[in-house]
Amino acid sequence: MKSILANLRRFTLAALTVVVIFSSFAVFTPTASAETYTIKLGSDKGLLAFEPKKLTVKPGDTIEWKNNKVPPHNVVFDPAKNPAKSADLAKSLSHKKLLMSPGQTETTVIPVDATPGEYTFYCEPHRGAGMVGKLIVEG
Numbered sequence: 001m002k003s004i005l006a007n008l009r010r011f012t013l014a015a016l017t018v019v020v021i022f023s024s025f026a027v028f029t030p031t032a033s034a035e036t037y038t039i040k041l042g043s044d045k046g047l048l049a050f051e052p053k054k055l056t057v058k059p060g061d062t063i064e065w066k067n068n069k070v071p072p073h074n075v076v077f078d079p080a081k082n083p084a085k086s087a088d089l090a091k092s093l094s095h096k097k098l099l100m101s102p103g104q105t106e107t108t109v110i111p112v113d114a115t116p117g118e119y120t121f122y123c124e125p126h127r128g129a130g131m132v133g134k135l136i137v138e139g
Contacts, residue, residue: 034060039133041099041123042069048126050133058138059112067099073123073131074098075106083117083137096124110137 035058040051046069057063065075074097079090095106116139123131 034058034062036062036064038064038066040066040068041073041075042067042071044068046070048123048129048131050121050123050131052133054134054136056136056138057110059110059114061110063108063110063135065095065099065106065108067102067104069102070126071102072098072100072125074125075108075121076124078120078122081118081120083115083119089114093119093121098125 037055037057039055043049043051048070051068055063067073075095077090077093079085079087082090089111092111093108095108097106099106114137116137119135119137121133121135
């Protein structure tokens with residue numbers, strides 16, 4: 001009888017261990033994986049524009065800014081034109097260094113706590129020529 005109870009306890013402990021392990025996967029597995037998007041600096045046709053000009057992302061997503069045509073380019077987020085009106089957030093998303101050669105890249109990861117809404121960014125050397133874009137961060 002003792003050996004039956006001992007075996008039952010071991011079996012119960014093993015079963016509980018399996019349940020705990022599998023339930024931890026359910027708790028710690030992300031519901032959606034982050035995406036990576038590319039925005040070209042300078043259109044394929046040689047226009048002073050971001051391509052695409054408008055992009056919708058989620059917190060945690062990554063944007064690769066790829067210098068394409070008509071350099072130099074950079075990416076600056078407007079501190080007055082983001083939902084939080086935060087200069088620090090705009091600075092953390094920006095890449096002020098000029099990219100001089102086609103193919104050069106910079107990356108921006110959208111913070112997981114980014115305020116949902118519309119963010120405006122531009123290329124400093126070509127802002128006057130209309131090189132402005134929009135990033136929509138979903139909640």
